[in-house]
Amino acid sequence: MKNVTLVLIATLLTVFTPCVNITATNNLDTSDDCKINIAFEYDVQDLRVQFTNAITGMFDSLTWDFGDNTAISTEDNPTHAYKDEGTYTFCVTAKNTSNGCEERFCGEVHVFK
DSSP states (O other): OOOOOOOOOOOTTOBOOSSOEEEEEEOOOSSOOSOEEEEEEEEEETTEEEEEEOOEESOSEEEEEOSSSSOOBOOSSOEEEOSSOEEEEEEEEEEETTTTEEEEEEEEEEEOO
């Protein structure tokens, strides 16, 4: 099993190093009206990825799209097992349904055996 630990700050659509523990933060709201800051960590173990939510701000809906045409998760801290090796674009979206604010972060994760 390959495992490397690395912590970094990610920006929108950053390609991440394979088999790492990542901390990412991003806030795309330039007006600062949403007050939602996307932040999370993920840990890659072979084809399995554990995402850990660290989002701050006023949100009541959270979705994770793993980029492999599987069901979207609404769990706070999902674990996802990819079927095949490769590079996948995942996205996490936090929404405040009462005021319509939404923040989204997308990045790439490379998984392999």
